[in-house]
Amino acid sequence: METRSSVPINNEWDIVQARQLGRQISREMGFGHVDQARITTAISELARNIYLYANNGEITIEPIVNLGKKGLKITSRDKGPGIKDIRLVMQDGYTTSGGLGAGLPGVKRLMDIFKIDSTLEKGTNIVAIKWLR
Amino acid sequence: METRSSVPINNEWDIVQARQLGRQISREMGFGHVDQARITTAISELARNIYLYANNGEITIEPIVNLGKKGLKITSRDKGPGIKDIRLVMQDGYTTSGGLGAGLPGVKRLMDIFKIDSTLEKGTNIVAIKWLR
Amino acid sequence: MDYTIKLSQYERMLAQYIEQRDERALYKGQKFSRKMLEQHVSPEDVVSMHIEVVKRIIPHVDQKVMDSLEFLLEVMIGYGFAYREHQSLRTRQEQLDAEIDIAANIQKSLVEGEIPSGHGVDIGVISKPAKKMSGDYYHFVQDDHSISVAIADVVGKGIPAAMCMSMIKYAMDSLPDYRKQPGDVLSSLNHVVEQNIDPSMFITMFYGVYHADENIFSFASAGHEPGFFYNHKYDRFEELVAKGSVLGLRRHSNYTEYRLDIEPGDMIILLSDGVTECRTEKGFLERGEIADIIRSEMHSPAQRIVDQVYYNLEMLQDFVLRDDFTLIVLKF
Amino acid sequence: MDYTIKLSQYERMLAQYIEQRDERALYKGQKFSRKMLEQHVSPEDVVSMHIEVVKRIIPHVDQKVMDSLEFLLEVMIGYGFAYREHQSLRTRQEQLDAEIDIAANIQKSLVEGEIPSGHGVDIGVISKPAKKMSGDYYHFVQDDHSISVAIADVVGKGIPAAMCMSMIKYAMDSLPDYRKQPGDVLSSLNHVVEQNIDPSMFITMFYGVYHADENIFSFASAGHEPGFFYNHKYDRFEELVAKGSVLGLRRHSNYTEYRLDIEPGDMIILLSDGVTECRTEKGFLERGEIADIIRSEMHSPAQRIVDQVYYNLEMLQDFVLRDDFTLIVLKF
Ligand SMILES: [Mn+2]
Numbered sequence: 001m002e003t004r005s006s007v008p009i010n011n012e013w014d015i016v017q018a019r020q021l022g023r024q025i026s027r028e029m030g031f032g033h034v035d036q037a038r039i040t041t042a043i044s045e046l047a048r049n050i051y052l053y054a055n056n057g058e059i060t061i062e063p064i065v066n067l068g069k070k071g072l073k074i075t076s077r078d079k080g081p082g083i084k085d086i087r088l089v090m091q092d093g094y095t096t097s098g099g100l101g102a103g104l105p106g107v108k109r110l111m112d113i114f115k116i117d118s119t120l121e122k123g124t125n126i127v128a129i130k131w132l133r
Numbered sequence: 134m135e136t137r138s139s140v141p142i143n144n145e146w147d148i149v150q151a152r153q154l155g156r157q158i159s160r161e162m163g164f165g166h167v168d169q170a171r172i173t174t175a176i177s178e179l180a181r182n183i184y185l186y187a188n189n190g191e192i193t194i195e196p197i198v199n200l201g202k203k204g205l206k207i208t209s210r211d212k213g214p215g216i217k218d219i220r221l222v223m224q225d226g227y228t229t230s231g232g233l234g235a236g237l238p239g240v241k242r243l244m245d246i247f248k249i250d251s252t253l254e255k256g257t258n259i260v261a262i263k264w265l266r
Numbered sequence: 267m268d269y270t271i272k273l274s275q276y277e278r279m280l281a282q283y284i285e286q287r288d289e290r291a292l293y294k295g296q297k298f299s300r301k302m303l304e305q306h307v308s309p310e311d312v313v314s315m316h317i318e319v320v321k322r323i324i325p326h327v328d329q330k331v332m333d334s335l336e337f338l339l340e341v342m343i344g345y346g347f348a349y350r351e352h353q354s355l356r357t358r359q360e361q362l363d364a365e366i367d368i369a370a371n372i373q374k375s376l377v378e379g380e381i382p383s384g385h386g387v388d389i390g391v392i393s394k395p396a397k398k399m400s401g402d403y404y405h406f407v408q409d410d411h412s413i414s415v416a417i418a419d420v421v422g423k424g425i426p427a428a429m430c431m432s433m434i435k436y437a438m439d440s441l442p443d444y445r446k447q448p449g450d451v452l453s454s455l456n457h458v459v460e461q462n463i464d465p466s467m468f469i470t471m472f473y474g475v476y477h478a479d480e481n482i483f484s485f486a487s488a489g490h491e492p493g494f495f496y497n498h499k500y501d502r503f504e505e506l507v508a509k510g511s512v513l514g515l516r517r518h519s520n521y522t523e524y525r526l527d528i529e530p531g532d533m534i535i536l537l538s539d540g541v542t543e544c545r546t547e548k549g550f551l552e553r554g555e556i557a558d559i560i561r562s563e564m565h566s567p568a569q570r571i572v573d574q575v576y577y578n579l580e581m582l583q584d585f586v587l588r589d590d591f592t593l594i595v596l597k598f
Numbered sequence: 599m600d601y602t603i604k605l606s607q608y609e610r611m612l613a614q615y616i617e618q619r620d621e622r623a624l625y626k627g628q629k630f631s632r633k634m635l636e637q638h639v640s641p642e643d644v645v646s647m648h649i650e651v652v653k654r655i656i657p658h659v660d661q662k663v664m665d666s667l668e669f670l671l672e673v674m675i676g677y678g679f680a681y682r683e684h685q686s687l688r689t690r691q692e693q694l695d696a697e698i699d700i701a702a703n704i705q706k707s708l709v710e711g712e713i714p715s716g717h718g719v720d721i722g723v724i725s726k727p728a729k730k731m732s733g734d735y736y737h738f739v740q741d742d743h744s745i746s747v748a749i750a751d752v753v754g755k756g757i758p759a760a761m762c763m764s765m766i767k768y769a770m771d772s773l774p775d776y777r778k779q780p781g782d783v784l785s786s787l788n789h790v791v792e793q794n795i796d797p798s799m800f801i802t803m804f805y806g807v808y809h810a811d812e813n814i815f816s817f818a819s820a821g822h823e824p825g826f827f828y829n830h831k832y833d834r835f836e837e838l839v840a841k842g843s844v845l846g847l848r849r850h851s852n853y854t855e856y857r858l859d860i861e862p863g864d865m866i867i868l869l870s871d872g873v874t875e876c877r878t879e880k881g882f883l884e885r886g887e888i889a890d891i892i893r894s895e896m897h898s899p900a901q902r903i904v905d906q907v908y909y910n911l912e913m914l915q916d917f918v919l920r921d922d923f924t925l926i927v928l929k930f
């Protein structure tokens with residue numbers, strides 16, 4: 001459980017690898033069935049963002065413990081073009097979502113902690129944590 | 134098929150009668166499975182409105198034909214207190230719906246034709262039609 | 267409500283339906299669905315509950331069936347994301363609505379003033395915004411010798427129109443007293459609008475003054491929807507036509523002043539195009555039809571006339587106003 | 599996409615999953631879900647498709663299983679109603695957003711003017727609304743002998759605050775020239791605000807004039823968040839305190855005028871409380887911390903200083919502004 005695993009994202013099928021890893025770790029950690037599926041979808045969204053906007057990047061998934069609370073931590077890293085206006089991208093109902101409720105705001109709503117750090121021309125780092133209840 | 138059937142609404146179990154009638158007529162008319170269920174829910178909403186706000190009233194369900202088009206016509210009649218501000222009640226997302234998407238706007242969205250006529254102290258008449266495609 | 271309670275409720279209902287297959291159980295299903303929505307339970311949670319209950323109450327379910335349900339759950343996860351966005355949109359919408367309510371109230375308190383009741387003129391006014399905030403504007407001033415009336419319509423609706431409308435109000439308030447002749451008022455306002463308002467925004471306006479001592483109604487119009495003059499002597503409605511370009515179009519505009527002799531029993535009807543552009547099932551309403559409705563109520567007090575016209579047109583349009591609606595009747 | 603095509607897609611995916619039970623099929627399920635949402639297919643339609651496909655591809659399914667799926671469909675109908683409401687809310691939200699965009703643009707064009715660049719003063723300004731429309735306001739006027747600067751904050755946010763802000767702009771524009779001393783300006787505006795604005799609305803304002811010939815900065819404040827004075831000689835930040843009640847509180851208010859001698863290398867920093875009430879993970883930011891950020895950028899051009907402060911505070915707050923944010927730096 002102390003292991004931390006990464007999946008490089010270079011093509012669409014790597015998204016499936018990242019999903020698989022997320023499902024497996026969240027199952028091992030004891031997340032319920034629906035939460036496993038939700039976490040998997042969130043990972044899928046992050047990986048898809050890398051694939052679509054940065055071409056290459058990496059998804060890291062690891063179990064963490066904080067003050068006795070167990071959680072799953074997802075890190076998404078890329079060296080893509082970066083996000084120009086984070087406030088706009090994180091805004092709900094922004095046209096990019098098209099009513100899908102997905103994208104970064106969708107991932108944020110699902111997770112307990114969500115941090116984003118992006119620099120133009122340098123890339124984007126996202127950390128998201130879901131606590132095990 | 135030329136028959137027109139009415140259910141008086143006086144208590145909650147009459148809502149079930151109205152649903153039953155709606156499901157039966159819509160099935161006989163050839164509506165698909167999901168549409169049968171949707172129409173039934175719409176009837177249920179109208180009947181529930183009578184039960185909650187007017188105490189007594191009547192739901193009439195009849196197959197109609199207009200220019201060769203077959204349709205199901207639902208009429209809801211009551212002599213209750215009437216609706217003070219129809220524009221407000223028909224407005225979407227108005228707090229009464231509470232995100233349920235139900236109520237009169239929900240019924241209107243579902244049906245092809247929706248007419249409402251309400252007079253304070255005299256009651257409310259609603260006619261809603263769904264065409265068979 | 268606790269998850270185990272929901273689950274056992276669902277189990278009871280499902281078991282009842284499987285056993286009896288009656289409408290009563292389905293009605294309970296609908297009520298359950300409502301309760302789940304009230305508690306913001308997302309659709310994938312419902313499917314997940316369904317899976318658990320099926321496992322419990324139907325013995326020896328085919329593995330393929332269980333797998334297929336797993337797959338359905340996966341598809342529903344996407345609907346869960348959309349559902350949570352819905353919740354958050356609703357919250358945002360409620361905030362915006364609250365803001366707009368406040369802004370609309372401020373606007374209302376800006377516009378609403380006393381409706382004059384002197385000089386033997388009976389005045390009725392109704393002004394309803396299509397949305398919460400209005401781009402229509404009206405204003406009365408009464409003094410010892412006259413009653414003046416303004417009606418204006420910002421081209422456009424909603425919040426931006428309402429903001430421009432507030433400006434018109436400040437501009438009207440700061441007009442010097444010696445500029446109160448209809449043509450002068452409009453050319454002063456034209457200047458203010460041209461200088462201060464976004465070039466894409468225009469305002470139409472009608473300004474009239476009833477000179478009680480001379481029984482004369484003088485008026486000018488900046489491209490505003492023409493009103494009606496009810497000529498009592500000939501018992502007919504005439505168009506209150508006046509020419510002039512809309513406010514804000516060019517830097518300097520001049521407005522011709524028109525004059526009408528008023529006799530007892532005459533009426534002046536002023537309106538915004540939201541009244542005449544009332545779209546019904548049969549297409550746009552004719553201006554003549556509006557005159558007809560007014561005629562049928564002509565002997566009532568002015569306020570009742572405007573209320574009745576609004577009530578009739580609201581119903582004809584299925585209670586959807588497509589434009590701000592303002593109607594003023596002056597009965598002499 | 600036609601229903602039969604959707605159905606056969608679903609059939610293929612479901613069959614693949616039942617056979618292989620792998621992540622790839624589930625990923626396809628997610629993509630399918632996205633496609634259904636894009637085409638506004640409601641959740642009960644998905645369940646209905648599922649039922650049809652199960653009947654086709656799993657032989658001899660238990661009647662009880664089919665009944666249970668019927669029941670699930672019934673429950674999902676309620677979610678379909680909520681889903682359609684979501685669609686219609688989105689449309690309404692988009693309309694409102696479009697309106698607010700237009701209104702925000704009108705507002706921006708009202709506020710934005712030239713930033714003075716004369717008299718050896720280097721000026722930087724950043725003003726960001728928390729929502730689309732701002733209740734903060736700033737304004738500069740430069741003439742041959744002076745630069746005057748106003749910064750104001752309507753108590754409240756969003757649309758109503760923005761409407762009041764537009765009023766302040768008209769009131770400022772119509773101030774006579776002989777009333778341009780800080781104390782006088784604030785008492786005139788107080789009168790306008792008291793008379794015209796909703797009693798629940800207040801405005802705080804700071805008004806300052808830099809007299810270039812005498813190297814004096816004179817200022818007055820109507821309850822506005824105090825700015826900073828950077829004293830170059832002692833290399834320290836001092837509070838720019840000035841007393842005075844907020845605009846609109848009482849009919850007549852007087853405002854004391856304060857004076858500061860300015861020397862080369864000094865700075866004046868003006869801000870709205872959106873800058874100081876920046877809430878971070880560790881609680882509110884201290885005013886001293888803002889001074890620290892400014893100090894670290896002090897030798898850059900004024901515009902770069904304000905941009906850097908904004909960038910830093912935006913990040914500290916996780917890119918959520920809780921209040922309109924306005925920061926002005928004057929470098930002498
Ligand atoms: Mn208009």
Ligand SMILES: [Mn+2]
Nearest residue numbers: 419539540589
């Ligand atoms: Mn109009």
Ligand SMILES: [Mn+2]
Nearest residue numbers: 733752753754
């Ligand atoms: Mn404010």
Ligand SMILES: [Mn+2]
Nearest residue numbers: 751871872921
């Ligand atoms: Mn503020």
